[in-house]
Amino acid sequence: MGEQTTAREFHLPLEQIAGASADGALRYLEYRGDMARLGLAVNGEPPFADAAASEPAPPPAEPAPVSAPWCVTLLSPAVTLSQLRQLLTFFAEHGWPVTGVDTLAQSDTRTVLRFQIDAVLDFSTAKHACLQQAEKLKADLVLQPGDSQRVPALAGFDMDSTLIDAEVIDELAKITGIGEQVAAITEAAMRGQLDFRQSFKKRMALLKGFPETRLAEIAAELPLKDGAAKLLGALRALGCKTAILSGGFTYFAHYLQRERLPVDFVHANQLEFAQGALTGDVIEPIVDGARKRALLQQMAEDLGLGLDRVIAVGDGANDIPMLNLGALGIAIHPKPKVRLEAPQAISGFGLDAALYLFGLNDAQIGKLTQSGL
Structure with missing residues (x-):
């Protein structure tokens, strides 16, 4: 023994x-x-x-x-x-x-x-x-x-592969039978190897004809990222405003806001349909990296907040501009380029690990959980 x-x-x-x-x-x-x-x-x-x-x-x-x-x-x-x-x-x-x-x-x-x-x-x-x-x-x-090391007053979040464990545009492509083709473009864009705007337009063109009736089915099956509900719930309990700033789509971001996560603001791309199917075109302005940063900065100004009270969380290359805006820029499970260029990075844990960077310990987080998270 x-x-x-x-x-x-x-x-x-x-x-x-x-x-x-x-x-x-x-x-x-x-x-x-x-x-x-x-x-x-x-x-x-x-x-x-x-x-x-x-x-x-x-x-x-x-x-x-x-x-x-x-x-x-x-x-x-x-x-x-x-x-x-x-x-x-x-x-x-x-x-x-x-x-x-x-x-x-x-x-x-x-x-x-x-x-x-x-x-x-x-x-x-x-x-x-x-x-x-x-x-x-x-x-x-x-x-x-x-x-x-304090609780922020405003937190901006990427959606795809950050709040949810999927890339929505790739899920749409799988249904239409071009999943691998679109996923390869998405991966290259997230790694910073392709311009996001160009890659977004290219992927949307490939999705022309996707039926609008399938959106609700996909939304209901999107898996949340580990720790997402805990982190967003804790921030709501602590009085922090939260926003989705996504290169994905408003349909799915609003679904998350309505059904799954306590989110205050949503900014994402709109899908254009004609006769019940995607047109393949994009509606400007596209929410790319520069626009994410500009939107987060504008929200801070509207709320009367200094950037020292603002944080951002994301995973892809198009998140880098907003990750470098405020007090903290936390890359969660980031691509290699993002890990190097983001101010902070967490690779081994879920989203709720960000709470430790706000100066909270497990005893304090546990009280927040007991209060109704």
Whole structure:
């Protein structure tokens, strides 16, 4: 029989954690610029024999206030002491002092640690360093300004492959028997290899003759992206206005708004029908990347909001302009080009993981859920 695993809490400096040679499953880490509280699942001899140890303590109800200029959030299915050591070494090698750490989530399927960093950074350079380190850790590592760790007042969302787990135009094409042909154009456009406006017109021309009667059937079968309902519901409960800004179609965006998700505003492309079938033409103005950004900026102005209260969420190349507009631009399961060009990116979790970037922990998110989400 194997040795029994027990949970223990160790009190020690971060430098001692970074120098540890042992490994183990991390339960939590709390640090306030003094001694760290490190919760580990210990199997056999404890890794810090000379450190003060105690029974695990309950997690704080709320994370500490953010006072540092930068935050780096680690999102992983399960964090090990070895991964934590690698990350602390990464911070030290870049000269990024850690002034605080909070555990925002700890469960069997996700661990989220937020590190406050007191350093002067070039954001683009630091972001790409974090992306490279994330690949080594096999996790997500998200850099953001410290003052962006708050609930936004306005959030703009792409629809296809962001709020729903499908590209609607590809679903229409499958019914007409040209699914592979249209899907290839869509993929090239989302990767930034084709101009969106040109690709959109080309795909619509191929869909000429699609019957209007099939739209309701497709709308009812569109799968939501994992975490979409939880995130949109939480934002509604927190008073944040939300908008769909889609290169897809108003018919499906309004269906989501009416039947599936709490969304305040919808901006998307209109379908043109004649005698019950798609004409193959497009109705201007096309909602492309530039228009998404302009619409989001106009909504902020109409609501009297500064761009520091605005965020955007998307996955494709046509989302990049709006992702770079406000306080946060979160690419969810992004294409490679978007992962590199978006300010923030989350690849390993659903949409609800964005809540951690607003400074919320699982206890706070759970209260929102209990309140009726």
